Amino acid sequence: MTKRIFGKAYVVGDNIDTDQIIPAQYLMYVPTVPEELEKLGSYALCGLPESLYPLRFVEAGKTKTEYPIIIAGKNFGCGSSREHAPIALAAAGCRVVIAKSYARIFFRNCIATGVLFPYEIGERFPEKIEIGQELVVDLETETLLVADHAYPLKPLGDAKEVIEAGGIFNYAKKTGMIPAGS
Amino acid sequence: MTLTEKILAKASKKSKVFPGENIWVETDILLTHDVCGPGTIGVFKREFGKNARVWNPYKIVIMPDHYIFTSDSLSNRNVDILRAFTKEQGLPYFYDVIDDPNGNWKFDPLKGPLKRQYGMHYAGVCHTALPEKGHVRPGEVLFGTDSHTCTAGAFNQFATGIGNTDAGFVMGTGKLLIKVPPTIQFYLDGELQKGVMAKDLILYIIGEIGFDGATYMAMQFEGPGAFSLSIEDRMTMANMAIEAGAKNGIFPADQKTIDYVNQRILKNGTKKEFEIVELEKDQKFFASYSIDLSKIEPTVAAPPNPANRFKAKELASVKIDRAYLGSCTGGKLTDFIAFASILKNNMVSVETFAVPSTPEVVDQLHKIEIEGQSLWEILVQAGVKITENPSCAACLGGPMDTFGRVNKPLVCISSTNRNFPGRMGDKAALVYLASPMTVAASAIKGKITDPREFL
Incomplete structure (x- = not known):
């Protein structure tokens, strides 16, 4: 298991809804079909208005992001229940989101799929981090390391194990809740 | 409990x-x-x-x-x-x-x-x-x-x-x-x-x-x-x-x-x-x-989210390019009845789309009448583009050829439930959420309008 996630941060504000994470016009792609999953990844966060976000999360013509870490304000992932949202972020190469708060279904979908660590943090970070700044997230201590400062993340509790196992199905198989062979 | x-x-x-x-x-x-x-x-x-x-x-x-x-x-x-x-x-x-x-x-x-x-x-x-x-x-x-x-x-x-x-x-x-x-x-x-x-x-x-x-x-x-x-x-x-x-x-x-x-x-x-x-x-x-x-009072949510609340009369200076009636929250039969009650004997002055939420609503629009005229006829006569094909349609944008999709940076007033950037199509479009009556009154006047002006 990866103990640390490090790399460049992408920074967004408050109330980033699922239409901005993956616009509805791309929801015909089915996440369980591998080539369609890659498409979804290529469109991750393309719903952010260019006027506010001139630097794109995934560059035009590419399928992967150079930002494995997203820093967000409050209510990240609000709006629809589309699981395409965490899946698109992860398909692009994002591993962790650190937000002031989350909308319920997005948070739940991160855990159910196990594709992203949705960490909450006590203070607002979007104003403190530049897009492209190198960050380290220590999953063992559940802290965000910025330069030589360590900021505690709100522990994910039981959900952390589920995400580490790769989602609820893998977790249920690993722990014997459902037969491993199914 | x-x-x-x-x-x-x-x-x-x-x-x-x-x-x-x-x-x-x-x-x-x-x-x-x-x-x-x-x-x-x-x-x-x-x-x-x-x-x-x-x-x-x-x-x-x-x-x-x-x-x-x-x-x-x-x-x-x-x-x-x-x-x-x-x-x-x-x-x-x-x-x-x-x-x-x-x-x-x-x-x-x-x-x-x-x-x-x-x-x-x-x-x-x-x-x-x-x-x-x-x-x-x-x-x-x-x-x-x-x-x-x-x-x-x-x-x-x-x-x-x-x-x-x-x-x-x-x-x-x-x-x-x-x-x-x-x-x-x-x-x-x-x-x-x-x-x-x-x-x-x-x-x-x-x-x-x-x-x-x-x-x-x-x-x-x-x-x-x-x-x-x-x-x-x-x-x-x-x-x-x-x-x-x-x-x-x-x-x-x-x-x-x-x-x-x-x-x-x-x-x-x-x-x-x-x-x-x-x-x-x-x-x-x-x-x-x-x-x-x-x-x-008649209430409107301005972009960029449904909590950005105003009274309709406070936004009376906001000009609109389009009006939209439809979706799970705003395309039901009673929504259409309210919409038609304002539009009767009026004409819309901006492009107006209406999408019934179910085939049953379509059916009822042909049957229910106000003063001898079916709801369907009232809308058509008022200049509304209404489809017989019920679906989520432009409420969430969807594919480019979706009926009513906001494909340009227009200002739209809509009876739907979300107004995030890009929700109905173009990322630069501005969507105002309102009741079917407010959508109707605004469609007539071409700007956001308190529907009580038409009662």
Whole structure:
């Protein structure tokens, strides 16, 4: 298991809804079909208005992001229940989101799929981090390391194990809740 | 216990549950559609095996409704995936777009977006169609792969949106692990004034508690004001609980609820038995609000989110380029009646689109008359572009050829439920959310207008 996630941060504000994470016009792609999953990844966060976000999360013509870490304000992932949202972020190469708060279904979908660590943090970070700044997230201590400062993340509790196992199905198989062979 | 707690206690076979407690509940109905159904089926097959059977074919309802009347080939294919799964599993409640169980769905662009292109089983927008088709009963637990699944809370039901992975789990087991939400009480008193609709009330409430004001919580609407609302008004309210971040919205049941549900069950031959969940004296709320319905005025949510609240008259200087009526929250029959009542003997001055939410609404629009003129004729005469093809349409943008999609940076007033950047299409478009009456009055004047000017 990866103990640390490090790399460049992408920074967004408050109330980033699922239409901005993956616009509805791309929801015909089915996440369980591998080539369609890659498409979804290529469109991750393309719903952010260019006027506010001139630097794109995934560059035009590419399928992967150079930002494995997203820093967000409050209510990240609000709006629809589309699981395409965490899946698109992860398909692009994002591993962790650190937000002031989350909308319920997005948070739940991160855990159910196990594709992203949705960490909450006590203070607002979007104003403190530049897009492209190198960050380290220590999953063992559940802290965000910025330069030589360590900021505690709100522990994910039981959900952390589920995400580490790769989602609820893998977790249920690993722990014997459902037969491993199914 | 609150209404939500009582339903969840019953569904988890416990005598009592507490907010914050994680419990396994039994599902009464799992709802899915063309956008999340194929992914849910993918998860189900991946995890339970290629030959796996769903836990109970009578408890799965599949209603294609999102991207139906489009030439986009993947969207058409997604309806075919649902049909193949239905056939394989022997599911009785698949509301297909076409009649041939062995056929393939293909939208015909030559026929255009206005003329009917669906068969006899198609049900339209799932949140309106689900109760219409007799699948909603008080006291039950409904999970759906759509955030507006909470609409069914209008019927004294626990109803909430889930993702594909959770839905795949439910499909195989009938169970789901959920957290019991704390409840916020909204005690409603009085009655809405003429020209004021349930949409105004819920926009007022979301503006009051904030866009994330009910995150992880249940919004319980009660009091004489709640009972004064029609069933469809209650649906409008419960539908938008998610716009305050809530897990669910819920109403107590009254005779209106029982009559509606029984009539629909009888008509469709669905499961008859249900048990209403009554209000208890001893309820613990996270917070409580009292609202006098007679004080509510026509309310508008300005971009970029549904909590950005204004009175319609405060936005009277905002010019609009387009008006839109439709969706699960704003395309029901009563929405159309209200819309037509303002438009009668008037002409729209901006491009105006109307999308009925279900084929039944289409049918009624031809039958119901105001002063000898059908609602349909009133709209056509007023210059509204109205389609016979019910679907989610432009509420969530969708493929580029979607009817009414905002493909340019226009200012649009809409009876739908979301106004995030890009929600109806173009990222730079500005969407104002309002009641069907406010949309109608604004469409006539070409700027945001308090509909009471037309009463």
